[in-house]
Amino acid sequence: xxxxxxxxxxxxxxxxxxxxxxxxxxxxxxxxxxxxxxxxxxxxxxxxxxxxxxxxxxxxxxxxxxxxxxxxxxxxxxxxxxxxxxxxxxxxxxxxxxxxxxxxxxxxxxxxxxxxxxxxxxxxxxxxxxxxxxxxxxxxxxxxxxxxxxxxxxxxxxxxxxxxxxxxxxxxxxxxxxxxxxxxxxxxxxxxxxxxxxxxxxxxxxxxxxxxxxxxxxxxxxxxxxxxxxxxxxxxxxxxxxxxxxxxxxxxxxxxxxxxxxxxxxxxxxxxxxxxxxxxxxxxxxxxxxxxxxxxxxxxxxxxxxxxxxxxxxxxxxxxxxxxxxxxxxxxxxxxxxxxxx
Ligand code: HEC
Ligand code: HEC
Numbered sequence: 089x090x091x092x093x094x095x096x097x098x099x100x101x102x103x104x105x106x107x108x109x110x111x112x113x114x115x116x117x118x119x120x121x122x123x124x125x126x127x128x129x130x131x132x133x134x135x136x137x138x139x140x141x142x143x144x145x146x147x148x149x150x151x152x153x154x155x156x157x158x159x160x161x162x163x164x165x166x167x168x169x170x171x172x173x174x175x176x177x178x179x180x181x182x183x184x185x186x187x188x189x190x191x192x193x194x195x196x197x198x199x200x201x202x203x204x205x206x207x208x209x210x211x212x213x214x215x216x217x218x219x220x221x222x223x224x225x226x227x228x229x230x231x232x233x234x235x236x237x238x239x240x241x242x243x244x245x246x247x248x249x250x251x252x253x254x255x256x257x258x259x260x261x262x263x264x265x266x267x268x269x270x271x272x273x274x275x276x277x278x279x280x281x282x283x284x285x286x287x288x289x290x291x292x293x294x295x296x297x298x299x300x301x302x303x304x305x306x307x308x309x310x311x312x313x314x315x316x317x318x319x320x321x322x323x324x325x326x327x328x329x330x331x332x333x334x335x336x337x338x339x340x341x342x343x344x345x346x347x348x349x350x351x352x353x354x355x356x357x358x359x360x361x362x363x364x365x366x367x368x369x370x371x372x373x374x375x376x377x378x379x380x381x382x383x384x385x386x387x388x389x390x391x392x393x394x395x396x397x398x399x400x401x402x403x404x405x406x407x408x409x410x411x412x413x414x415x416x417x418x419x420x421x422x423x424x425x426x427x428x429x430x
Contacts, residue, residue, distance in 0.1 A: 192251065196334075235258055305357050310327050350372075
């Protein structure tokens with residue numbers, strides 16, 4: 089054997105031994121890492137994807153987080169932000185039927201639907217509001233400021249009367265909305281904003297199936313008849329109503345089943361999160377159909393959607409710029425309607 093090939097042979101051998109060492113050390117590290125939870129993010133992520141089907145797939149680190157309340161300044165402006173947060177958390181104590189400031193709304197609190205004062209990822213939070221308003225909205229056909237958008241929820245979700253823009257209460261709510269979304273840049277899209285997006289159903293959402301979901305998983309808190317349960321103080325709800333006289337009216341966002349289903353999927357039964365949902369997408373759609381087929385306060389919506397071609401597919405009231413029925417616009421399937429507009 090000449091010298092050259094022999095040296096090459098030894099070099100190969102050394103390379104092979106290195107490779108072996110790297111493999112052994114690497115896989116031991118992987119095992120240890122897993123045991124120590126270092127890899128739990130990957131495991132968590134695949135569990136999340138498996139449990140939520142196609143609707144909730146996310147990278148955790150990028151999730152939107154609200155600023156820390158301890159960073160609210162201790163000055164007059166900070167006092168307004170804190171008062172705004174209090175009004176959103178306990179609206180009814182101030183503005184409800186027995187409100188100590190005015191009596192202009194039903195007994196619900198903003199945070200019944202905008203969880204934890206609008207700070208929960210996919211809990212219908214206020215992340216986007218500060219950077220997006222004033223904004224042109226198709227429902228009204230005009231540019232809406234913060235006050236108009238807040239009053240929209242007061243008149244519809246809280247089935248109430250407008251709050252004066254110059255009032256201390258409106259100014260406080262707006263101050264809080266601007267604070268909670270202050271770190272979001274205009275047009276930025278970050279996971280966690282607003283509501284989750286659900287897989288569409290290829291059949292109409294079914295109120296009959298939805299009643300079973302309701303009876304099994306919702307009635308124990310929200311009441312057998314959707315009537316909710318008042319707190320001992322009588323000033324706000326421990327469990328807010330889902331239908332009937334004390335609930336949101338026909339004009340509210342939740343009266344669209346896509347919004348209701350998205351809210352419920354990631355947040356109900358109370359305590360679940362988007363990462364750990366309980367209902368399947370189908371159950372979420374069906375329970376939305378059931379709740380929104382039950383009686384609730386009406387609202388004159390004739391001035392909404394001045395351009396009817398801009399109505400969302402699940403807006404349940406005609407006239408429409410297409411030939412689908414009100415029934416299909418209310419319960420779906422929505423994909424064929426969407427296709428008709430493309
Ligand atoms: C019954 C449920 C409900 C209640 C109560 C409610 N809202 Fe809303 N709100 C919604 C829904 C649904 C939307 C629409 C979310 C969407 O389109 O993604 C919304 C949207 C908003 C938006 C715009 C959010 C955005 O990202 O553009 C603001 C601001 C808002 N609400 C403020 C309030 C305030 C302030 C109160 C209390 C005075 C309140 N809401 C009470 C359900 C509710
Ligand atoms: C363990 C009790 C509990 C269960 C079970 C539960 N919820 Fe809720 N739900 C709540 C509470 C509490 C709130 C208000 C949250 C807040 O104010 O922080 C709420 C709020 C809501 C809201 C928004 C406010 C409103 O009244 O319109 C909807 C919609 C809702 N729940 C739907 C459902 C549906 C559908 C189910 C069944 C799949 C369900 N919930 C099961 C406790 C519950």
